[in-house]
Amino acid sequence: MTQTPEAARPLRILIAKPGLDGHDRGAKVIARALRDAGMEVIYTGLRQTPEMIAAAALQEDVDAVGLSILSGAHNTLLPRVVELLRQNGMGDVPVFAGGIIPDEDVPGLKAAGIAEVFGPGTPLSEIVQFIREHTPPRHAVGHQSSIINHQS
Amino acid sequence: MSRPSKRELARLITGIENGDPNALRTLREWYGRAGRAHIVGVTGAPGSGKSTLVAALTRLARSRGQTVAIVSVDPSSPFTGGAILGDRIRMRELFEDEGVFIRSMANRGALGGIARSTADIAVALDAAGYDLVFIETVGAGQAEVEVARVAETIVVVEAPGLGDDIQAIKAGILEIADILVVNKADREGAERTMSALQAALDLSTPSAGTAGHHGPGALRRVEAPAANAAGWRIPVLKTIATEGTGVEAVLDAIARHRQYLDQGAGAQRRAQRLEYEVTIRLRDLLLKRAMQQIEPARYRALIEACIARELHPQDAAQALLNALSREADRTPVE
Known part of the structure; x- marks a missing residue:
């Protein structure tokens, strides 16, 4: 029954809704699915500016950022989040998006650094899988040692 | 030590949560520098409005020139180990304030050592120079009581209409309170909650005040509050946190409690708190060692x-x- 901190460490994911639309059902469904997959989800609610999202991601030290957007302002808001994360030294934190995003906008968003865009109807398991595969490994120096080993 | 950036601080906190030896090494270096911040525990039943109250207290403290850190602890799912941490929803206007640092935490279950990591995170935020550190927990179980006990000043928040929660508070959390707040005081039943708390206080403290003596001023402090054994008179305060009403009195009471601690009572409290902290750390280590063996x-x-x-x-x-x-x-x- 050995536990390493690394093995026990849940992923921390920020789920945010940029822009002005007031529908957060999709975001909440994702949040619950990630929780049920054993992740710690920081949910910040509606009408977040890219600045607020980047500030929350920074302080919460998240492993990934998920943005749900229905307002149509994705082409300006999503790349801005990526840019702000980079400015904060969090360029390796993947940003994924969901909501109503036309197919023709996806290549541009990916070029701007959005890791993936999940359309309506994407199976939740696919999103969970994506996060598990794309979060960067933690600076894991000494991750084999437990606190107890450290004390001796 | 130069002041760490928010990025450095955030990563250190992750390391503390994960029991990363590197984080503990840093923390050891920082420990000697901590001790300046005022660590305030805020606990209470779900739905009592703790997050909104903490946000309102933070805004006010900022306007008084203090920097503030908030650690918001919510339970992990016992089934999946995951958690949804939503306290930031009530704190949105604080996200971009340079003088505010907010961190959401899941308690990671009974074996997660939440009291230990919260104490360490408080040390980190303290050493990083924040004047006021709020540790917000759901006052529902033993773990949360333990978390609150790492604070110097403990605010217990209650709200009218939460049913049996007064009973829960009587059973345990009341005894750790330095300040009692009845939030959502515009709701029906606020007076009843006030008198129930006051009555419970009078029962659990040696010098009974004049309970149930409410003047006409709806948001006035109850007169002659009970005093705990060490001579601190536990105020029972009413707030409507969403409007900011009564919040000033709570922040004043928090500051007054710090003064009270600084005037001598604090040394004994600190000794008790650290003894408690060492004990829970020992318990965590023993349990962890046992589970490994x-x-x-x-x-x-x-x-x-x-x-x-x-x-x-x-x-x-x-x-x-x-x-x-x-x-x-x-x-x-x-």
Whole structure:
């Protein structure tokens, strides 16, 4: 029954809704699915500016950022989040998006650094899988040692 | 030490949560510099409005020139280990304030050592220079009470209409309160909640005040609050946190409690708190060591025996402990 901190460490994911639309059902469904997959989800609610999202991601030290957007302002808001994360030294934190995003906008968003865009109807398991595969490994120096080993 | 960036601080906190030895090494270096911040625990039943109150207190403290850190602890799912941490929803206008740092935390279950990591995170935020550190927890269980106990000043928040929560508060959380707040005071039943709290206070503290003496000023402090053993008179305050009403009195009471601690009472409290902290850390270490040494098959067999009612759980625990002691006898002391 050995536990390493690394093995026990849940992923921390920020789920945010940029822009002005007031529908957060999709975001909440994702949040619950990630929780049920054993992740710690920081949910910040509606009408977040890219600045607020980047500030929350920074302080919460998240492993990934998920943005749900229905307002149509994705082409300006999503790349801005990526840019702000980079400015904060969090360029390796993947940003994924969901909501109503036309197919023709996806290549541009990916070029701007959005890791993936999940359309309506994407199976939740696919999103969970994506996060598990794309979060960067933690600076894991000494991750084999437990606190107890450290004390001796 | 130069002041760490928010990025450095955030990563250190992750390391503390994960029991990363590097984080603990940094923390050891920082420990000597901590001790300046005022660590305030805010606890209460779900739905009492703790997050909104903490946000309102933070705004006010900022306007008084203080920097503020908030650690918001919510339970992990016992089934999946995951969590949804939503306290930031009530704090949105604080996200971009340079003088505010907000961190959401999941308690990671009973074996997660939440009291230990919260205490360490408070040290980190303290050493990083924040004047006021709020630790917000759901006052529902022993773990949360432990978390609150790492604070110097403990605010217990109640709200009208939460049913049996007053009973829960009587049972445990009330005894750790330095300040009691009845939030959502515009709701029906606020007066009843006030008098129930006051009555509970009078029962649990040596010098009874004049309970149930409410003047016409709806948001006035109840007169002659009960005093705890060390002479601090526990105020019972009303707030409507969403409007900011009564929040000033709470922040003043928090500051007054700090003064009270600084005038001598604090030394004894600090000694008690650290003794408590060392004890819970020892308990966590012992439990962790035990869980690492216990043979999983043996562990499961004993649980099965309890399920079949062939064995009392106490005897199962004793059997596990006996096996550990025999193990310890065989291996030389390091």
